[in-house]
Amino acid sequence: MIPNRLKMGDTIGVVAPCNPIIGDNIEELERAKQIVEKSGFKVKYSKHIYANTNRYSSTPQEKAEDINEMFQDEEVKMIWCAKGGENSNTTFEFLDYETIKQNPKIICGYSDVASLTNMITQKTGLVTFNGTNFKTIATDETDYSYQEALKRLVEGSLEIGKDGEEYITIKEGQAQGELIGGNLSIIRGMVAGKYKLNFENKILFLEEFGLETSPALASNYLYYMKQNGIFDKITGMWIGSYYHQSKIRFEQIILDVIGKQYSFPIIQSNNFGHIETKTVIPVGCKAKIDTKQNRKIELIEKCVK
Numbered sequence: 332m333i334p335n336r337l338k339m340g341d342t343i344g345v346v347a348p349c350n351p352i353i354g355d356n357i358e359e360l361e362r363a364k365q366i367v368e369k370s371g372f373k374v375k376y377s378k379h380i381y382a383n384t385n386r387y388s389s390t391p392q393e394k395a396e397d398i399n400e401m402f403q404d405e406e407v408k409m410i411w412c413a414k415g416g417e418n419s420n421t422t423f424e425f426l427d428y429e430t431i432k433q434n435p436k437i438i439c440g441y442s443d444v445a446s447l448t449n450m451i452t453q454k455t456g457l458v459t460f461n462g463t464n465f466k467t468i469a470t471d472e473t474d475y476s477y478q479e480a481l482k483r484l485v486e487g488s489l490e491i492g493k494d495g496e497e498y499i500t501i502k503e504g505q506a507q508g509e510l511i512g513g514n515l516s517i518i519r520g521m522v523a524g525k526y527k528l529n530f531e532n533k534i535l536f537l538e539e540f541g542l543e544t545s546p547a548l549a550s551n552y553l554y555y556m557k558q559n560g561i562f563d564k565i566t567g568m569w570i571g572s573y574y575h576q577s578k579i580r581f582e583q584i585i586l587d588v589i590g591k592q593y594s595f596p597i598i599q600s601n602n603f604g605h606i607e608t609k610t611v612i613p614v615g616c617k618a619k620i621d622t623k624q625n626r627k628i629e630l631i632e633k634c635v636k
Contacts, residue, residue: 332456334437336635337409337484342373344407345465346397349443350416351383360413362469377401388418395425402434411465415442423526428454437484440464445513452615453528458634461513462611476609483611489630492602492610498627501582504596506567506620510612512536516544519552522559530564534618538571538604546579553588567620568597569628572604596620598627
């Protein structure tokens with residue numbers, strides 16, 4: 332199920348399902364709002380956008396209520412998550428998945444938001460989007476990520492990133508499958524339990540924030556996924572940015588985990604993750620990896636209509 336594309340003049344609803352919007356975030360959110368409105372859209376904040384009821388975030392019920400209401404609101408054509416954090420997964424049991432099915436629309440964000448977008452796709456079949464958060468529109472030094480969002484969500488482009496970006500082959504091969512993934516530390520937490528994701532025949536994309544995750548911890552997360560059989564299920568892997576002061580590379584850690592045990596292709600690019608250059612990756616949309624091509628991954632079906 333794919334959502335309608337965004338049109339100029341549409342209303343974008345902003346929700347805060349992760350960490351609270353406090354301190355400098357308030358001014359940053361307002362600057363993002365000004366940029367988006369200047370582009371020709373309307374912006375509508377959710378009821379609890381500034382809530383900090385628990386003193387570390389709003390309550391799960393408040394977050395889920397805002398998301399549910401944005402899906403129900405006929406005026407809102409897209410839902411954009413304000414920022415990342417640690418606990419958007421607290422919303423899972425309070426989300427109205429049937430309402431989301433009946434009112435499919437774009438929902439976008441990255442980092443901790445990956446748990447929310449992947450779960451909505453899992454529960455409803457709706458294609459969701461791993462791309463810049465709303466606040467980041469104002470805090471990025473360039474407009475790369477915002478323009479990538481407009482390209483994907485307004486124009487409906489299937490082009491991943493920009494011409495000339497480098498794609499590195501880590502393991503050769505070809506693969507097809509629906510895209511699943513996002514931030515490694517978040518996806519690692521969704522491989523088992525009540526709200527586990529289905530990785531069968533999927534292309535897994537992963538990135539990690541090196542300022543918070545050491546190579547050893549990244550290895551821990553990946554081995555946990557391996558030990559739970561995730562790499563037996565996927566058809567391919569696409570890795571994004573990871574920078575740690577040790578200069579140990581993400582692909583080095585991944586190859587230590589993968590070894591020669593798995594035959595699926597692995598590619599790497601620097602156009603998604605906790606960096607300035609964030610393309611928009613549609614979760615639940617089919618893609619193809621071909622390491623013989625210059626741009627080694629492509630979308631092979633529409634993600635907005």
